[in-house]
Amino acid sequence: MEMEKALVFRNVSKKFPDFEVQIDSFELVRGSIMGLVGPNGAGKSTMIKMIMNLVHPDSGNISVLGRDYLKQEQQVKNLVGYVPEDGRIYEEVTANWVGQFVSHYYKTWDHDYFQALLQKFGLSGNKKVKQLSKGNKMKLSLSLALAHKPELLLLDEPTSGLDPVVRYDLLQELLEVIQDESRTILLSSHIIGDIEKVADYVCFLRQGKVVLYDDKESILEKYKRVQFKLADTGLINGFKDYFVQYNSEGIHFQGVTGKYSKELLPELQRRGVEDIKVSPLTLEEIMIVLSREAV
Amino acid sequence: MCKIALTLVWQLAWKDLYLQKKKLLWLMVTAGLIISILVSVNNIGFLPAILIFVFIGTYSFTIQTCFYEDKNNSLSFVRALPVSTVQIVAGRFLALAVVTVGALLIGCLALLAFQLINPSSLNWFRMGAYGVFAGLANLSFNCLVVFIYYRWGYTRMQYVYAVTFMTLFFGGMTVGTLLPGLPEVIAGISPLQILASAVIAAIAVLFFLWNASVKALNKLDLT
Numbered sequence: 365m366e367m368e369k370a371l372v373f374r375n376v377s378k379k380f381p382d383f384e385v386q387i388d389s390f391e392l393v394r395g396s397i398m399g400l401v402g403p404n405g406a407g408k409s410t411m412i413k414m415i416m417n418l419v420h421p422d423s424g425n426i427s428v429l430g431r432d433y434l435k436q437e438q439q440v441k442n443l444v445g446y447v448p449e450d451g452r453i454y455e456e457v458t459a460n461w462v463g464q465f466v467s468h469y470y471k472t473w474d475h476d477y478f479q480a481l482l483q484k485f486g487l488s489g490n491k492k493v494k495q496l497s498k499g500n501k502m503k504l505s506l507s508l509a510l511a512h513k514p515e516l517l518l519l520d521e522p523t524s525g526l527d528p529v530v531r532y533d534l535l536q537e538l539l540e541v542i543q544d545e546s547r548t549i550l551l552s553s554h555i556i557g558d559i560e561k562v563a564d565y566v567c568f569l570r571q572g573k574v575v576l577y578d579d580k581e582s583i584l585e586k587y588k589r590v591q592f593k594l595a596d597t598g599l600i601n602g603f604k605d606y607f608v609q610y611n612s613e614g615i616h617f618q619g620v621t622g623k624y625s626k627e628l629l630p631e632l633q634r635r636g637v638e639d640i641k642v643s644p645l646t647l648e649e650i651m652i653v654l655s656r657e658a659v
Numbered sequence: 660m661c662k663i664a665l666t667l668v669w670q671l672a673w674k675d676l677y678l679q680k681k682k683l684l685w686l687m688v689t690a691g692l693i694i695s696i697l698v699s700v701n702n703i704g705f706l707p708a709i710l711i712f713v714f715i716g717t718y719s720f721t722i723q724t725c726f727y728e729d730k731n732n733s734l735s736f737v738r739a740l741p742v743s744t745v746q747i748v749a750g751r752f753l754a755l756a757v758v759t760v761g762a763l764l765i766g767c768l769a770l771l772a773f774q775l776i777n778p779s780s781l782n783w784f785r786m787g788a789y790g791v792f793a794g795l796a797n798l799s800f801n802c803l804v805v806f807i808y809y810r811w812g813y814t815r816m817q818y819v820y821a822v823t824f825m826t827l828f829f830g831g832m833t834v835g836t837l838l839p840g841l842p843e844v845i846a847g848i849s850p851l852q853i854l855a856s857a858v859i860a861a862i863a864v865l866f867f868l869w870n871a872s873v874k875a876l877n878k879l880d881l882t
Contacts, residue, residue, distance in 0.1 A: 380882075410882070418735050418881040441741035448739070452732045456678055468670045469740045 369427070370394045370516050370548035371415065376424030378410060385410050385572035387424070392550060392565070394429075394515075399559030399580075400552035402569035403655055408552040409449055411569070412520045415550075416446050429515055442470060445509030447502070449521040453493050459504050460489035463511065470512035478511035485537060499530040503537070510541060519551040523558050535561065556648040566647065568654055575654055580647070587650045588624040591641040592617050592632065599636065606632070609653050620645065620653045667742055671750025675724050676757060682723055683716075683758070687765065690715050705773055706786075709766035710793055714827075716762040721755060721801045722820060729813035735881040744876040748869055751805055752798075759798045763790055788850035788857075795861035802868045810875035 373390035385407040392398050400408045413419040415428055417437055426433040428440045453462055459482060467473040482489050485503040487496070496504060502522055509517060522538065523531045535558055553559055559566060566583055568576040576583065590607075594600060594615050604610075606628070610619030621628070629640055645653075676683070694708040728734050737747055767790065774781065800823075808816040 413735075413881065416739050418738055420878065420880060438741045438743060441739065446739045448735065450732065452736045454674075454678060454727075454733055454736070455731050456727070461677075465670065465674055466740065468667060469742055 368394055370396075370429055371550065372425075372427040373411075374425045374427075376414065376421045376426060378414065378419060378421045383407070383572060385414075387411065387572075387574055390567065390574055390577065392548060394548050395546055396564045397549040397551065397562055398565040398567055399563030400550060400567050400569065401554065401556055401559050401651055402575075404554055406554075406569040407572040408554075408569055409520050410572075412446075412518050412550065412552060415518060416441070416444070442472070442512075443515045445512065445514030445517045447505045447509045447517070447519045447522055449524060453501065453505060453508075455494035456492065458490050458492055459487055459496075459507075462493065462504070462508065463489070466508050466511075473512045475511075477513070478507055481507035481510060481541070484541070497530075499526050499534055502526070502534060506538065506541070515547055517547055517549045519549065521552055521554070523553060523555055531555075531558075538562075556646075556651050560647045568651060570655060583650060584644065584647065586624050587620060587622050587645050587653075589643045589645055589649075590619055590621050590624075591639075591643075592637045593639040595636060595638075602635065603632070603637070609656065620650075664746065668746050668749045668753060671737070671742070671747060672753035672757060675751065675754035678727060679720055679723055683720060686719050687716055687762070691765070691769070705770065706789075709770060712769075713759065713762040713766055713793065714797055717755065717758050717797055717801050718804070718820075718823075720758045721804050722816075724751075724754070725805070725808045725813055725816060732881075734879075738876075738881060744873050748805075748809075748872040748876060751872075752802055752865065752869060755801045755805070756798055759794050759801070763794050766790070782850075785850045785853075788853040792853050792857040795857045799861055799864045799868070802865055802872075806868045806872045806875065809872050809879060 369391050371390070371392035373387045375389075376385070376387045378385045383405065400411065402408055410419055414421050415426060415433060417433055429443050431440050431443075433440055457465075463475070463478050463482075467475060467478075479489070482504075485500070485507060487500055487503055487507070493501065493504065506519075506522065519538075523534055526534060539562060549562075551559065551562065560580070563580055565579050566576070567574060578586075587608075594617060597612065597615055600610070600612065600617060606621050606623055607619035608622050610617055612618075624642070629642070632640060690712050694712050738744075770786070804816060804819060807819055
């Protein structure tokens, strides 16, 4: 069963002086795209770096494509394409030189594909890395990660720090490239709109913990904004379990539920709730609600 | 399998050499010119000058390599490749060995040229033994600096840089006063003894530093 999973985290923890990551259980199905979202400092990059063994967990197990991330580290890295948040490529050399250097380490490296990606992204192979803009460095990093045809692609904030136009272009190009393949992708971002466009699954992190983890459609189905009226304000105590957040104005209430289903409305009506209005939420709105403390 | 592993180590070493090629060339030429001037004007002696040249050249290479790696955060780039920490450290040590041998060879060529212009009776075997000793001592010291870099980071490594230079500068000036009999003691040791002790000590030290560097790199969190 674990072989069907591209990623499995079990009781993984990592303590820093001012921050702790604790992931009890996390799985990513092969062939899917997962968006890792959360506010800055939620632990998204740390989680990705732990997969690459760049940050070492204090305890727990991580399985990558059915292999132990530590015991079979080199095998795992051969199958994974990693795009770090800030490029981290040698600045003094050309894109072609970096490609040539990296090619020695992957059995599956495809030089023609690398050149095709550079061309697709409009990058000159003879330009030094330091002469590239932030967006182009990210494109180079993506080309390097894709050229060895990885089974799992880890993208750590690929659109972070880019202006909206460059971000849009990069995302479109990213979509074109990744949709051609049937690989698994873990994409972290604090820009929810980006995740909404590409992800099948969403994992929301807050203060180093997984708060929500489901497929995107289910999340959008379960989380709704509900407006209603109660005969008495004191009755709200009986409905708190239905809402992750609510506010009131007299007997008029507005809240967000994470338990929406066909059965919820009749149940609320049976319990005396009146004038119920349900409206959908965007993923961004759901994430904002979850980022705040629950009621 | 072994050939592939060695090729990967060489590629890592070549990467360090390639990234520093311009700086290395500039440094070698400048150091060569300054030392030539010191030899001709201050008459500091050709052999100490060669040793200073080898020391400055290799040490600057080590510092520059670690500086660029730290500046570009590129250690995580290498760590993300399917290559072991054993190979990463071996690659760095190999690059240092290549620079040390290169600097020594330049020193030998300079000595040869100096001999052609100013012939004197030199014991080439003894000179060679001194050269190997100096080279291995220098390599061991640079590998120690690399270990400090992996274990405690670039900033702390710079303290070692400052302390070493001050120690060598002031120590070099006072060693003759503190140990007046040292030249005679050194002259009394046979070239073969120098060679053997240097090789054995260097193997032990380099193995220890390589092992310690691998352990440090395995524990290092690249946040």
